[in-house]
Amino acid sequence: MTAASSAVSAPVIDVRTVTKSYGRGEAAVHALRGIELSIEAGEYVAVMGSSGSGKSTLMNVLGCLDVPTSGRYLLDGIDVGRLDEHQLALVRNRRIGFVFQSFNLIPRTSALANVALPLSYAGVRSRERRRRALAALDLVGLADRVDHAPNELSGGQQQRVALARALVTAPALLLADEPTGNLDSHSTAEVLAILDRLHAAGRTIVIITHEDDVAARAQRVLRLVDGLVVGDDRRAAEPPVSLEGAHR
Ligand SMILES: Nc1ncnc2c1ncn2[C@@H]1O[C@H](COP(=O)(O)OP(=O)(O)OP(=O)(O)O)[C@@H](O)[C@H]1O
Numbered sequence: 001m002t003a004a005s006s007a008v009s010a011p012v013i014d015v016r017t018v019t020k021s022y023g024r025g026e027a028a029v030h031a032l033r034g035i036e037l038s039i040e041a042g043e044y045v046a047v048m049g050s051s052g053s054g055k056s057t058l059m060n061v062l063g064c065l066d067v068p069t070s071g072r073y074l075l076d077g078i079d080v081g082r083l084d085e086h087q088l089a090l091v092r093n094r095r096i097g098f099v100f101q102s103f104n105l106i107p108r109t110s111a112l113a114n115v116a117l118p119l120s121y122a123g124v125r126s127r128e129r130r131r132r133a134l135a136a137l138d139l140v141g142l143a144d145r146v147d148h149a150p151n152e153l154s155g156g157q158q159q160r161v162a163l164a165r166a167l168v169t170a171p172a173l174l175l176a177d178e179p180t181g182n183l184d185s186h187s188t189a190e191v192l193a194i195l196d197r198l199h200a201a202g203r204t205i206v207i208i209t210h211e212d213d214v215a216a217r218a219q220r221v222l223r224l225v226d227g228l229v230v231g232d233d234r235r236a237a238e239p240p241v242s243l244e245g246a247h248r
């Protein structure tokens with residue numbers, strides 16, 4: 001598990017015939033029924049599908065929050081099926097940033113402390129944690145709200161704090177499950193603009209959404225039906241993003 005594995009051109013996500021069933025026998029629910037999926041570094045992918053089609057189950061597998069019933073999943077070249085709980089926790093902490101519909105921030109705790117938390121798990125020293133957390137909050141436009149607790153922030157601001165927290169460890173993969181599902185149109189636009197900037201800066205993003213206009217921002221749209229990928233549409237290649245003038 002070294003950084004070298006991501007330096008070669010292995011896809012960030014390589015899913016081979018992954019199934020996930022809940023329960024057994026007659027009562028079993030086959031939430032994923034043989035997913036094949038490869039996502040390269042720098043791709044921005046939307047996952048769509050009706051309720052119950054397996055989107056969150058797929059996200060949980062991709063995020064190493066849950067393990068497949070069968071099949072193989074390589075994240076950044078690492079076969080996560082071979083890792084124990086402790087190693088999986090490290091992979092989640094170091095390589096994946098999560099954003100959820102319901103923000104999942106720690107109440108009565110400042111934005112700064114919320115964002116810095118993944119760094120304490122990673123053993124980063126306090127001064128460096130503060131520096132990186134401030135930089136992440138600045139990136140999402142919240143430099144002036146770092147001391148505010150979640151209940152002192154709007155929904156859109158809370159989701160931007162959650163984005164900063166997801167990014168603070170510089171993960172290989174950003175996973176977002178309906179990140180705009182609880183937001184008004186103005187806050188949705190702000191969050192999507194941040195995702196656009198992250199994509200332009202080369203981040204790998206997978207976003208689950210019900211909304212066509214949200215999915216339209218991605219380069220690639222996967223459609224799930226009953227635990228299978230039935231559509232995989234890529235938009236015409238965009239012109240390469242030049243580093244000059246692409247910051248905003
Ligand atoms: N922990 C669980 N135990 C049993 N069945 C589950 C569990 N989690 C999900 N399921 C079932 O697996 C199937 C896929 O669920 P999943 O949550 O992945 O759907 P989804 O596409 O995210 O739906 P939604 O759009 O409503 O969030 C559903 O039939 C669901 O009832």
Ligand SMILES: [Mg+2]
Nearest residue numbers: 055056057177
């Ligand atoms: Mg879901």
